[in-house]
Amino acid sequence: MAADRKGGARRRLGRAVAYAAAGVVLLAGCASMPDSGDLRDVESTPRQDTGVRVFAMPPAEGAGPGEIMQGFLEALTSDDPEYDTARKYLTAEAASAWRPERSTTVLANGPSIETDCGPGPREEANSVTCVLAGIRVATVDAQQAYQPADGFYRKKLHLTKNPKSGQWRIDGLPDGVVMGKSDFQRNYTSVDKFYFASNTAVGTAGQPVAVADPVFVRSKVDPMTQMVRSLLNGPTAWLGPVVRSSFPTGTALRKGASGLAPDDQNRLTVPLNLEGSQVAASKCTEMATQVLLTLRNLAPTLEGVALEGTGGDRLCELTEERAESVAWHGSSKRPEYLYFLDGKHQAVRMPTGSTGTGAVPVPGPLGEGEKALRSVAVSRDEHTAAGVGDEGRSLYVASLASGGSLGAPLLTSAGPTPADRLTTPSWDARGDLWVADRDPHRPRLFVLEQGVGDGEPEQVAVPDLSGRIKDVRVAADGARIALVVEKDGEQSLLLGRIQRDDGTGQGISVDGLRPAAPDLEQVSAVSWAGDSRLLVVGQEHGGVQQMRYVQVDGSTLDGPAPGALPGVEAVAASEDERVPLVAYSEDGIVRLPSGAQWQKVDKDGTAPVYPG
Template sequence: MGDDREGGARYRPGRAVAYAVCGAVLLSGCASMPDSGDLRDVESTPRQDTGVRVFAMPPAEDAEPSEIMQGFLEALTSDDPEYDTARKYLTADAARTWRPERSATVLANGPSVVPDHQPAGREAADTLTYVLAGTRVATVDAQQAYAPADGAYRNRVHLAKDAKSGQWRIDSLPQGVVMGKTDFQRNYTSVSKYYFASHTTVRTTGEPVAVADPVFIRSKVDPVTQVVRSLLTGPTSWLGPVVRSSFPTGTALRKGVSGLAPDDRNNLTVPLNAKAARVGSDRCTEMATQLLFTLRNLTPTLESVELQGPGGRRLCDLNEEGAETAAWHASAQRPDNLYFLDGKHRLVRLPTGATGTGTSAVPVPGPLGRGERQLRSVAVSRDEHTVAGVDADGRNLYVASLEPDGSLGNPVVSSLGVNPEDRLTTPSWDAGGDLWVADRDPRDPKLLVMEQGVGKPVRVTVPELPGRIRDVRVAADGVRVALVVEKDGKQSLLIGRIARDEDSGERPAVVELRSAAPDLEQVTAMSWAGDSRLVAVGLEQGGVHQMRYVQVDGSTLDGPAPAALSGVKAIAASEDERVPLVAYSEDDGVVRLPAGAQWQKVDKDGTAPVYPG
């Protein structure tokens, strides 16, 4: 950040107190900040081990303005639940009106801090303005929703010297908090809340479909209680129009409840206010399902939840098995088979649990396994009963049953694109049984959906589309879709919300597109790889091709990227993250990546691998 403003220094917190089981440790490394001239770098607070909480120091007596600024910025990155220490650097009025929970601005590095030009005269001796500057990376809003951001950040912080006490304090500052990317990663963690799709149910069972809504919470500040409060508040604005919550409006934790945590049997009790007192058993089960799905990705060992009403009255309880029968959850649906095209362009399958050694793929039952049409790409329905296949030249889309006596009828969609690359994309199924495909014909590009895979193709409107769709993958939940969109020779990965109004009869639309991989400018392959995660193959600006996991909100995931693989043209993943990643490489054919291993060959002549979806 020092490069963001000439003569400035980037702020990186360095003075805080870390409390662990073994005791208290002072994290030193502070540097002074003069009232004028250049500022020296301040070393960043080291990454803390799990369980270590970091607390800031209050202002020292007669602290100079530079020390007030440094101490305040350090306090923003501490684990102080209500930012009480940070408020001690503010005047009483500023402390009362400051709302740190309103937003978090994430910068590439810690903010540069430089004194602003000061007017001459007596008043200048008792006031001082600092400028915080940097390059924005992201923002987190009041709903805890993350969004990538760019451009310059610049805000002023004003200090005044109290006439009576003689102490410097901040009396004017921007709302929210600001910190560098490293400190953000140390202080915050991504957790997916779960709601239910408003217009999607599982085709075969009618179960409601769970939808993930990722948010960022402060990782060491009562995280379970934070997540529960966020879930009860409702979905983020982006997802809200297409999901519902089973919690009655106004439901909240009982007044004074904090410190929620599973007991020694990994069961969690959640006390609710009177708004939830009269829910029926079925609705209470859905409420508990939302809680269990949400909390298990924060505390994986959680076994069950119990909801309590006023006076400690038990409303319902639910374990993992009960939750999985109450709602359809994509990441819990382990596919039976991996599918791909063999050297004869027939559809073949391999059991998901097969090791690949001594196990060969076999043609699927039905016409596409018999080779009645040579294929270029396929998609298998979530129940693994139906397949959609695009023929070898990309012109026609066929839908057929995976039954031995199935037959192949006429194509359900045909493209008039002149060149094969300007015709149909790989198709994609959602959990409701609807089939999606894009026609890349530059003279009439369009996104299409077919109800249950056999209905008349319906054109989907995409009002904010910034280019031409090159690839499409609909999420299992049927309310989000991932698109690779090309413009001016660059391909970007975008996520859109699927809007449906069945009562009005209007066509479905994909709205409010947002970037899932803002730093990739050439996306050559992608697949859903979790309820709120995708895997993408692409090229960074000025970089090399790489494979990485990305969140639907555009945030960077912790953890290692998949092992490198050259010449990747297609990628397949399952929402069940236990299932191996599979790819098609020009050099090696169809390969897969078991957990803890290197890429293994599955079929040298195979292409177009897919899991159901």
């Protein structure tokens, strides 16, 4: 929040003591603040080093209503696990009833105390009402799920003066906590927990497919224990309809469990309230896989997980290597090749790890034939490719093996121009192929199961869609899909969950559409770039084109964006984040290796893609 806002006052830390050895900062809860006057801002705390923990001070003796409000808001941004200090600013009854875990409201610049905290016309001298106000940015619900928000925030807090002690305390307030964006970024971190796609298995071994479910946890308040509890509580409401958990209903950490951390062998033991007889060996291994994939977000060096039952008996254990064979996980699958179209509009490829610029035709009719293509997509196993030819009218599917003919198109579009015809196709790990027809007279989304469909492509219902699909990128897990949708001249990025036919004959649909980049109004290109991360090219209102990462829940990611690149028309990233970014720009095909600048690959190339 700007320090020079009219009537605003920069936060004064009345007493702040830093303990270097313990990494602790104490925030004075009674920063100087008048009890009357103009609107006051509770400014967000500057970002702190990740090794520093912040604790608030309790209310000072004789603090006035304004100081109590200021101190309470300070305490909400501290690293106090149970908000014990914040509760000291409340009456005993309010402290007992208040539920801070029910929600977190994020404001652009921190909450402002809108009134002078004086008594209202019907209030006694020992009773006042204050109003907190601000501009909403987001909310985090009781399931720790993030959702972008906008509009004004206004909440009343009521304070009373104890007639015996003479101390002011808050006796009426809403559940949840509120803080500014910078405090939220300091206090919370986004972590993916993992479930399995419902009724989905891939490969000859029938592996379940891991699906990321991002949530926000308090980064310095026992985050590993928080994440295990969140995992056991089940998926967020948005993702829940399309995933399953291998943990039996009612599974929880054993009573009193806390401070979960890997041992000196980088292995973690998780104590559960389960009896050994309740868990089959195969299910236990899947449970351990969910824990391992989830906690590696917080501990990248974690090498193994052991699950313990009620009596301390070992239910099962799992190593990192074993987990890869238990579940199919998109970000652990390193693509072998990068693919794009050469100057003759035929499919070519080059090894992912190559530092050179030489590409060779892909085996089979899409690389060795005569058909000119506008786009290409390669299956996750890199055995099959789909190409859109005939100026965007026709979709072809062919094996990536030498020889063979292209055959008849599996789908055609009657759109009036190439931009109104078929999008670039996209594959999921099941081997299903997704493509949209942009025909303005009959826009549709299709899926071809196993890349060929059952005689003809299946049309996919998108009941919440308002606009026309301009681009499609399905997640590797086949449970989520990113759509670029055009409406009223703007192109926005939406994320939907894929509901598959459960035997009721309802077919496949994309439901629960929600914005993934709400501040971008002209999204021109998108690619999956991690378990729950997307690489997006677009621009804000009145802004210039930019390339940046976004989370599927619409939250903003910390860290640098890719270097600026003019005239980007297409991007290619991989769920394996170690793979270089690739783009098609005014310089042709370019790539961005880690720690380097953009490098030219092929000045005549177009339409770059990694498998998927």
